[in-house]
Amino acid sequence: MTDWMRRYPDALMGFLGALLVTAGSYGLSDVPRNDSTLADLGLEPMTYGHGKTLSGFAFWTGAALMVLAWVRIGREPQRMSLRATMGTIGAWTVPLMVAVPTFSRDVYAYLGQATVLMEGFDPYTDGPAHHPGPIVDSMAQIWAPTTSPYSPGFMLLLRGIVGITGDNVFAGIFLIRVALLPGLLLTMWAVPRIAAHFGASRRLGLWLVLVNPMLLIHLVGGPHLELLMMGFLAAGVALVLQGRHLPGLLTLGLAISVKITAGIAIPFVVWIWLDHLRKRRLADPDRTGPAITWRDRAGVFAATAAVPAAVFGAFTLILGLGVGWLNGLSYASRIINPFTIPIFIGHIVTYVAAPWTIWNLQEVLVVTRAIGSVALAIILVWLWWRSRHDERSAMAGMAWAMLALLLLEPSTLPWYYTWVACVVVAFTLPMWVRQIVVGVSTFYLIVFQPDDSILFYKPLETLMALAFATLAAVSLRRRDPLRLRRFGSLLIHG
Template identity: 55%
Template sequence: MTVRTDSWWRWREFPAGVAASVLVALGAFGVADIPRVNTVAQDAGLAWLTYGHGKTLAAVAFWVGVAVLVVCWVRIGRIVGGADASGAPRPTVKQVQIAVLAWATPLTMTVPIYSRDIYAYLAQAQVFRGGFNPYSDGPVHTPGPLLDSMAQVWASTTAPYGPTFMWLGRGVAALADENPILGVQLMRAVLIPGLLLALWAVPRLAEHFGASPQQGLWLALLNPMVLIHLVAGAHVELLMMGVLVTGVTLAVRGRHVGGLAVLGLAATIKITAAIAIPFLFWIWLAHLRDTRRDLPHGDSPRRELPRRELPRRVVAGVFAATAAIPLAVFAAITAVSGLGLGWLTGLGWAGRIINWLSVPTLVGHVITWVAAPWHALNLQSVLVYTRGVGAAALALILVGLWIAFRQSERRAMAGMVWAMLAVLLLEPSTLPWYYTWALCLVVAFTLPLRVRALIVAASTVLLIVFQPDDSIVLYKPLPLLLAFALAALAAASLLRPDPLRLRRLAFTGPHES
């Protein structure tokens, strides 16, 4: 058996994935988001990659790398999910963890891909470093190469991120001293610990609930969408995801105070992490009920004993602790930062993002399209109403989920995942890297094969409809159809090898056809 397990490393998926990551990293220098008003490429003799045939060559390298990564990921998914009929050995948890790091490493040494957000992080941090408040003053207050390189739609907006991330960014800004290339690499060094934390937490969360840790790592971290968008693209979600799943893992393993404190820290990185906190109240109560019946955590019978079996003072104490611990952490960090709660204002700027990945925006598009033959409705005016309805619906759904999924630890965990998914679908705008909020938590469950195939399809689409130069093709019919077709092929390939039956065609002679 040891020989079969070790032989997995000699399978072509692992080295091919590393080579594909290298192709993505190299191709990005020609097609992704290089700093503006910067002559480093010219000085290094690499300017030819950014135009003409050089850019075409870079694009071919990039997209071939993306395609090979997806193929390798899907093939490994069949192995870890037990859907591979070739008898291939199943990799160990450690092997999948090393594969994640190996695939991610080349992506840490390239220019930002799919987004210029990292330049915005640096520009907002430069505002903080310059003595301004990033929650009330935009990057336009500190003109320079960072402001030039970021997406200009955010130039006058304030930061929506928590005080912990702003403090980390301030340290990066001080070290980089407005050098965008150095700043990008230092900011990645700040974000990569999120990947390392997730590598620790994801398999433990999966094991706790009886799911496959290898499959969890494959789904949430080896996923090319996650690696390219979050590691190469360098988004704050990478750090937030790691801290979020670590806090939840600590809590379900019985370390409730530590888990709540870590989730309070996660909320100071990005407030979305706070969605998970109320569900830890039910998890803590479930653990106390299990303890009273001498059951290990997570082994509660399907029919739970009523919550009134716990004394009211115990329930009240757990509720108070669930609220007070993360709130104390958040308040302490906010007080030390001296920035206040201005990030609340910054959250509203997300409304400037318009794509149909969120339900309220999609409904707004449909309304304007249906009304077009009779009246030209302004999309922005319609979105005010659809997003308002979406916000109200989201609030009701979150409360409903919290109440409905209270019976046990497993149910509370499921409610947490559904809550994150509801936020993704009903908030004003959704971007590919936001999906990690739910992906890092859903690893607690053994998903049906078809659900995993759906995630493969969605991940593939999000690698295509968002382009490496920060453009999108969500509103271009032909590229969109191509993205859906390739996504369907990737999903079908998870369900069964060679869905196009190319091998049979290759080995069929002319007289047999």
Template identity: 35%
Template sequence: MTTPGAPLSRYAGLLGAALLAVAGYLGGALPDAPLNVTPASIWRAPGGPATLACWLVGTALLVGAWWSLRAGAPSGRWAYVTAGLWALPLLVAPPLGSRDVYSYACQGWTYAHGVDPYAVPVAAAGCPWVETVAPIWRDAPTPYGPVFVLLAALTVVLGGGLTGTVVLLRVLAVAGVLLTAYCLPQLARAVGVPTRRAAWLALAAPLVGVHLVAGAHNDALMLGLLLCGLLVAVRRPGRPTALLLAGVLLGLAVTVKASAVVVVPFAVLAGASGRTVFRSGAWLAGGLVGALLGSSALTGLGFGWVGGLTRSGDSEQWTSPPTAVGFVVDYAGALLGRDPQAVPVTRVLALALLAVVLVALWWRTWRTWRRADAGSGGLPAASGGSSAGSAGLSAGAARCRAALHGAGLALVATVVLSPVFYPWYATWPLALLALTAARTTWFALPVAVAAFLVLPDGTNLARFTKAPGALAMTVLLLFLLLWRTGVRARRSSTSVPPL
């Protein structure tokens, strides 16, 4: 397939990635970089203007090149080669966009030295690299599961120092990206979507190179295990051994990062055959529980990591919609001479709403799954793909697509309603939506915008735009709510015959 402008997009993106790598060396999240800086102080620092210029131009080139081919690359091979080219400069760059990799290193050091990272924060444990960790996380317990803590400890033991540990943590992240790349073509075939579109959207996205590869976030490993578990379930639907293995892989994903758990109910539908939903669910749940209990017992850490999740919302930024609404309520209260302290309330309400949304999404997905099983159609066609239930797409493929689409929407809901949002969170639903969504703009646009939210050293621009950002986010939420209500009202009015 010939795509006009594809060569230009490839090399523009490569130049952008190279400029971002340069920005990393000039002012990235280096171990000795100053903390709690502002954009103004970065500008005044030696090499500051060059750092910001490389970051801004590089991000714009990378985002623009990815956006220009969001309908699909010329071929699947072309997408893989281009994504690999873009990743090369970022693979050898210093940590970009976040200091989380140093938190991972200290958490691994803590466990490797016989201290429970769920009970003792890295500062109290005596990690020799604690000064590289962002201050907000120095006194917080580890929020990650036992499998990731074990892997982080292994990188500490094998790395022999901070640099070696960071390199090995990046190797883990790249392994997660490669596992995602391995699963995508097979999942794309299973749902009738061209690999050239799914691979391009999921692998060439700027957040993947900057935050999963250069930033070495453990989200990459979670995603790789998640897609691998879904692939095993999809390839052998209804088979007990396959479902058991799928459950184990999903359980491992959860024990890296707990947010993966929202996909599990949809994985049951992806791995079910005909009307074997409950039996398939039992086998998959067995593998999942086995992975959770086994990893907790193997590491000797138990389930202390669940308590660490409560501290993940210590950071308050308007990029989280519930937090933004809480800010606006507090601002309105201040005008009336009151202090509502609304942020904790809006966050709890959002989590309650998330539970309701996840149940509703599963119910809707199950109904679509049943219609596909009966051959009466399902989801609208993805670009370049077939419609569920249309000619050439089997009932099994339609069921699979419905389940994966529901899983992607569940991850979207989790990202939107969580107490905190960081740009790399937008990568969670990216691969599943690239495989199943009929339209791409609604999820590709937020990914493009999120790429501009953090500077190379991890400085989050949301910190310096608190009031206007909160107001803008709240207005956007109200607009989307009113627009969606209007769409549903129009559909209802057209579906009712006139008297």
């Protein structure tokens, strides 16, 4: 550990930042309601007065240190070995395992929906409000009466956790984090393999996905099921690329059993598998006839659809609640932030029309979201068909499809970017794209607040977030964008 700290000071800086983020979360994040754990630990003074002020200072200092360390590592990722990069991810993760849920209260909703399931209700028709208590009190109350949108595999996992922890909120949060950790480990295994398969940098891939403070804090400090979904998604894609198509599809079936969004990747497996089959046939000197027949295509199509569906269907049968999760998907429209194109356009339309008429934003969003959904469907089909040439074009199509989903679906939240991040590592991103990633990640890290509020509608705070995000992005290319060293030299030498 001492040698690691000496050789990689940036990794140590980020670790200290993660410690401060965790410490600050006990006063700045949304702590469980009607729970005596903080009082029992003597930490309740951190939630008000000077204690809350100190918590805020610790949290944001820690976040700044993590971003600074991330930028410095990303500037020259080759200076840190792959093993050291993985060690850095592990070291930054450990403190976040015991943080108060940060930037979101979704984990309380997980526990609430699992609790009503344990109590004999159907979480796909009955909301967490059916079982009042500290878990429901801790949730964002807009979700208390709503039903679960989560896939059956994840609901089974949650039911097992709540069966152990009951109404103990802190214990439930910790066990959920432990249950999601395989997603982190699978991602650490898969991302380097996806990158290496296409000749991209393994270390840069891990830097993009898991050293990224915005994603790491949200996924672990949140915590969010996307961590487990991302692990299965990345591992499934890696297995398919290695030519292990059926194990890869089984793993992708696990991914959609955690969250159905992972299914966007599955159609692109068809082209990867057919490309592998074509190359193998062409390499055979005794081959006669076409490399790919219509029977090959039909078989690959059928297997690609059937294997993940069978996995998902098995979890559905075990849970015994049918496809009720479809009901919960509709509640995503309650999330309104301007980070998808339909919602952004809806805001612009209502602002532009304001001098002449008053249009209710909700009514405008019905139209813009409908247009966005149609556009998304067309784009996904077009990307899929355009990606049919080889495995590289299929991976590119998969990445663009994930990005299109993020930008055109009814709502998007920061941790959703894991969907595209774990796929785009297949490509060597130019510096300007990496700068955009740093800028967007830093901006999201600031405008989404630790207590689940959002600063975007406050002009001054939004401008400050944009300024810090721009500084972080520029710093990836330039070591001293503000010329502070020159200013310090002038002060010293006159």
